[in-house]
Structure formats: C-alpha cells, structure tokens
Amino acid sequence: MQLHSTQNPQALVGLEQALFQGMPEDNGLYMPLEIPRLPKEFWKDIDQMSFSEMAFRVGQALLGTSVDPSALQQMVEEAFNFDVPLVSLSPSIYTLELYHGPTLAFKDFGARFMARLMSYFLKDRTEKPCILVATSGDTGSAVAHGFYKVPGIDVVILYPSGKVSHIQEQQLTTMGHNITALEVEGTFDDCQKLVKKAFLDTQLRNKRRLTSANSINIARLIPQSFYYFWMYAKLKAQCDSLVCSVPSGNFGNIMGGLIAKRMGLPVSKFIAANNDNRAFYDYLSTQNFQPRPSIATISNAMDVGDPSNFVRIMDLYQGDFQALTRDVVAYTFNDYQTELAIKEVLKRYHYLMEPHGAVAYLALTEYMKALGKDSVGVFLGTAHPVKFLDVVEPLINQKVEIPSRLKTALNSSKKAHPMPNDYTHFRDYLLKP
Numbered sequence: 001m002q003l004h005s006t007q008n009p010q011a012l013v014g015l016e017q018a019l020f021q022g023m024p025e026d027n028g029l030y031m032p033l034e035i036p037r038l039p040k041e042f043w044k045d046i047d048q049m050s051f052s053e054m055a056f057r058v059g060q061a062l063l064g065t066s067v068d069p070s071a072l073q074q075m076v077e078e079a080f081n082f083d084v085p086l087v088s089l090s091p092s093i094y095t096l097e098l099y100h101g102p103t104l105a106f107k108d109f110g111a112r113f114m115a116r117l118m119s120y121f122l123k124d125r126t127e128k129p130c131i132l133v134a135t136s137g138d139t140g141s142a143v144a145h146g147f148y149k150v151p152g153i154d155v156v157i158l159y160p161s162g163k164v165s166h167i168q169e170q171q172l173t174t175m176g177h178n179i180t181a182l183e184v185e186g187t188f189d190d191c192q193k194l195v196k197k198a199f200l201d202t203q204l205r206n207k208r209r210l211t212s213a214n215s216i217n218i219a220r221l222i223p224q225s226f227y228y229f230w231m232y233a234k235l236k237a238q239c240d241s242l243v244c245s246v247p248s249g250n251f252g253n254i255m256g257g258l259i260a261k262r263m264g265l266p267v268s269k270f271i272a273a274n275n276d277n278r279a280f281y282d283y284l285s286t287q288n289f290q291p292r293p294s295i296a297t298i299s300n301a302m303d304v305g306d307p308s309n310f311v312r313i314m315d316l317y318q319g320d321f322q323a324l325t326r327d328v329v330a331y332t333f334n335d336y337q338t339e340l341a342i343k344e345v346l347k348r349y350h351y352l353m354e355p356h357g358a359v360a361y362l363a364l365t366e367y368m369k370a371l372g373k374d375s376v377g378v379f380l381g382t383a384h385p386v387k388f389l390d391v392v393e394p395l396i397n398q399k400v401e402i403p404s405r406l407k408t409a410l411n412s413s414k415k416a417h418p419m420p421n422d423y424t425h426f427r428d429y430l431l432k433p
C-alpha cells in the first residue's frame with residue numbers, strides 16, 4: 001500500500017511510515033494512493049462471510065502486500081472480537097450498532113486495529129514504544145483498551161483530575177498491565193500541553209520512543225470502512241441499494257463509508273448528520289467551507305467546528321463538487337430536536353438511542369421522506385446509551401441498565417499516578433527506569 005499527502009500527491013510513503021508518523025510533515029493527511037474496486041466473487045459471497053472474514057478481504061485489498069496475510073487474518077480476528085448487530089426499527093429503518101466493543105463506542109474499531117498493526121510492524125524491532133495520549137474522556141479509553149496487553153507497547157494516558165465522569169475515570173484507571181494513567185492536576189488543555197512538549201523534547205522522544213495514536217492516523221480510518229460492507233451484507237437480500245446516515249464530527253467515520261463506496265459498495269447516498277456544528281452542511285449549501293469555533297451540544301463527540309477529515313473528502317473527490325453532492329447530503333439538527341427524537345423513538349419503536357445516533361436517525365428519516373416506499377435506510381449507532389446517562393435518563397424518566405463489561409471497570413480499584421501540572425515532573429516520570 002502506498003499513501004500520499006493531501007498537500008502533495010507526489011510525496012509517497014508506505015503504510016509503516018504513515019502509521020508511525022501519523023501526519024505528513026507538510027501538515028496534510030495521508031490518503032491511499034489507490035482505492036481498488038472489489039472483485040465480483042467478493043459481492044457474491046458477502047452474505048456468507050463472518051465479520052472478520054469480510055474485514056480480512058477488504059483489508060487485504062487496501063493494504064496489499066504491506067501486511068502478511070496470516071498476520072492480517074489474526075489481527076482482524078483479535079481486533080473485532082465483538083458483535084456488530086444490525087437492528088430493525090421498522091421494515092425500512094435499521095440501525096447498525098457499532099458500540100459493542102470494550103469502550104462501548106465505535107472508536108474501538110479504529111483503535112483496536114491500529115494497535116495490532118503497530119505491534120505487527122514492531123515485532124522485529126527491539127525498542128519498546130510508548131504511546132502518549134491526553135484525553136478529556138473517551139479517546140483515552142478507546143486507545144488504552146485498543147492497546148491493552150498488546151505486546152511491546154506501553155501506553156501512558158494523561159487525564160485532568162476531577163474533570164472526567166466517574167465511569168470514564170474507572171475505564172481509564174483500572175486496566176493495569178501495559179496501561180498507565182496519570183491524573184494531572186490541571187485541565188485537559190494542560191494535559192495536551194504536557195504531551196506536546198514531550199513530543200518536541202528530542203532527547204526524551206528518542207529515549208522512550210514516543211508515538212502518538214492520533215485520530216487522524218490512516219490506520220484508524222481503514223477499519224472504519226469494514227462495517228459498511230457488513231451492513232450491506234445483512235441487507236443484501238432485502239434491497240438493491242440503501243442509504244446510510246452517519247453522525248459526523250471529524251468525518252472519519254463517514255470517510256470510511258466513502259472509501260467503501262469507492263470500492264464498489266452499493267450505498268446510493270451517504271447522509272452526513274450534523275448537530276449545531278454545521279460547517280459541512282453549510283459547505284454543501286454554499287460551496288464555501290468556513291471553519292468555526294465549536295458549539296457545545298448534547299452530542300458532544302460531534303462538537304467539531306473544523307472537521308479534520310474535510311481535506312480527505314476534498315482529496316477523494318478531487319474538488320469535484322457535483323460528484324460529491326451525488327454521493328453525500330447533509331442535515332443539521334439542534335439539541336431540542338435530538339431530545340424529542342430520543343423520546344419518540346423509544347415510544348414508537350421501543351428502541352433507546354443516545355444523542356449521536358439520534359441526530360443520525362433524524363437525518364435519515366428526513367432524507368427518506370423524499371424516497372419511494374421500498375427504500376431501506378440505516379443509521380449508525382456510535383455509542384451505547386449508557387455513555388450518555390446524564391442526558392438520556394432524565395429524558396426518558398427511567399434507569400438505563402449498565403452492561404456487564406462496564407460493571408467490571410466500575411467494580412475495580414482505581415490505579416492512577418497523581419501528576420502535578422509540571423513538565424519536569426512529567427519528564428522525570430517517563431525517564432525513570
């Protein structure tokens with residue numbers, strides 16, 4: 001597999017370099033040089049495949065000879081060892097629940113695959129890298145769980161003391177093994193500053209082999225294309241084509257879908273569902289992309305004013321606005337509409353959504369109003385409702401049951417190192433034998 005920078009189509013790198021470097025030096029993002037179309041046989045058998053078999057076939061087409069087939073097979077089996085159910089709300093509306101991984105959010109797909117890919121490339125090296133992550137809650141736990149017990153890699157998470165929810169703190173601090181949590185006396189910004197400073201500290205960086213697990217890494221994007229094939233496989237018998245609504249913030253999830261479409265996936269339309277952070281919606285209406293400061297909403301993982309994957313979408317469509325609008329539409333909904341939808345869907349379909357999935361549900365039903373009776377639509381469920389208890393429980397006036405895998409974290413004891421907001425302390429901690 002070869003990749004180029006969105007800033008410079010001529011500068012090519014291999015998968016290993018893109019993986020460990022994260023971002024090209026020219027500040028662009030890495031994109032696959034070629035997105036192959038999948039062969040006829042693949043589509044014929046797709047409804048017979050297990051998730052890992054399908055992920056293997058799609059992964060192999062994208063990664064080419066960069067990864068040994070038997071290693072890739074093992075990687076996808078280990079990374080995607082959880083269910084990905086497609087649930088029917090009605091004969092025309094489905095949801096793909098992407099939140100049955102260990103941290104109950106779809107980011108597990110990206111984080112678990114990237115961790116195993118890194119471990120694969122490191123197997124012949126003697127150094128032991130250290131992944132540094134600053135987190136305000138969710139990203140840290142997806143990365144930590146992704147790398148949990150992955151041989152040869154240490155993870156150090158920095159989180160702001162007293163500023164993450166109890167559930168999040170338990171998820172971050174109870175893992176042990178190769179995962180260390182530092183409870184920083186400061187804010188999320190302070191955590192981020194400590195991490196940035198460490199990456200600029202050449203001596204430390206070389207000594208500890210510091211690596212980032214940033215969300216713009218191409219290795220997190222690739223596995224986010226796999227589940228779109230799975231969605232299609234489950235519905236293949238019912239429909240010729242379908243539409244798919246994706247709750248979007250940084251547009252990494254929908255980017256996986258657009259890559260799948262380029263590989264031949266028969267999704268007639270992707271719906272980018274936005275909350276009040278509507279830079280992309282406005283772009284599709286005006287052809288003018290205007291990043292803005294983010295606005296706080298109840299679907300807070302989508303509170304992004306300047307979506308990082310926008311440049312990847314531009315690259316994929318080569319700036320052809322017509323082609324882009326043939327494939328993608330966008331909608332925007334506010335918190336009030338989102339809350340109403342959660343209540344209504346519970347009443348009407350006995351299905352509990354959380355705020356992100358609810359925005360996608362709203363966008364899907366809005367778009368489908370204009371479609372024929374036998375059309376089929378899927379909205380992606382990106383997080384378990386239990387992750388947004390504060391919003392969901394008061395709305396529906398009932399308790400949400402906590403899944404057993406979360407109970408384990410809730411009942412384990414917290415193991416966090418207190419860390420003052422001071423670079424010298426942090427540096428000494430990382431260097432101590």
Ligand SMILES: *Cc1c(COP(=O)(O)O)cnc(C)c1O
Nearest residue numbers: 248249250251252253301382383
């Ligand atoms: C990250 C996240 C999103 C947004 O995904 P992008 O790839 O940034 O568009 C949506 N929902 C949840 C629950 C998330 O954690």
